[in-house]
Amino acid sequence: MHTQQVQEFLAEAANHTREQAMMEGLSRAAARNIFLGGSLFFFVVFVALTAHSHWYIVTQSTDHAGLTESVKHGKEVWEEHSCINCHTLLGEGAYFGPELGNVWVRYGGPDSPEGARAGIKAWMQIQPTGIPGRRQMPNFDLTDAELDALVDFFEWMSRINTQGWPPHVAG
Numbered sequence: 480m481h482t483q484q485v486q487e488f489l490a491e492a493a494n495h496t497r498e499q500a501m502m503e504g505l506s507r508a509a510a511r512n513i514f515l516g517g518s519l520f521f522f523v524v525f526v527a528l529t530a531h532s533h534w535y536i537v538t539q540s541t542d543h544a545g546l547t548e549s550v551k552h553g554k555e556v557w558e559e560h561s562c563i564n565c566h567t568l569l570g571e572g573a574y575f576g577p578e579l580g581n582v583w584v585r586y587g588g589p590d591s592p593e594g595a596r597a598g599i600k601a602w603m604q605i606q607p608t609g610i611p612g613r614r615q616m617p618n619f620d621l622t623d624a625e626l627d628a629l630v631d632f633f634e635w636m637s638r639i640n641t642q643g644w645p646p647h648v649a650g
């Protein structure tokens with residue numbers, strides 16, 4: 480008799496808990512509002528972050544003012560000859576040749592702009608070196624104006640704030 484009473488009491492308590500849970504559970508409207516509100520909230524966050532990234536790239540991490548016609552022309556020459564098939568720019572591209580995002584710095588551009596310009600141009604003009612066992616770069620027969628534009632492009636690239644990347648000057 481005593482056990483039965485306990486069992487009844489427990490069964491009733493369980494029922495009560497179930498009913499309460501159903502009452503406290505989400506109604507359809509509340510679930511929909513949470514879904515729509517949540518979606519809207521994260522959409523707004525997404526738009527804000529995208530706008531911030533754009534603002535940061537254009538005004539903070541790149542030299543927008545220094546984006547001259549020659550720099551743009553240099554990028555065109557770069558694309559026309561598919562230099563990216565062998566080289567990387569800021570890590571993007573192929574790994575056959577050296578990274579060129581920092582080639583301007585590697586040639587001492589910040590200290591001696593004239594020397595770096597002459598050095599990079601001469602390098603491209605004397606290719607291929609034909610040194611046995613060394614990877615070769617083709618000669619692209621570029622004009623002096625094209626070479627200057629490429630160097631302007633490299634110089635501009637070197638001013639992108641990459642937050643210390645690549646960690647080694649050899650890139």
Ligand code: HEC
Nearest residue numbers: 560561562564565575576577582613614615616617619629
């Ligand atoms: C077929 C592959 C290939 C292509 C395409 C190529 N390069 Fe190269 N480049 C190389 C290799 C390999 C080296 C390194 C050669 C060496 O060290 O002797 C090199 C080196 C260089 C260097 C010297 C880098 C340094 O740190 O000394 C510059 C500058 C350069 N390339 C610019 C260009 C440009 C600009 C283009 C496009 C017009 C281009 N390369 C296309 C293979 C290529």
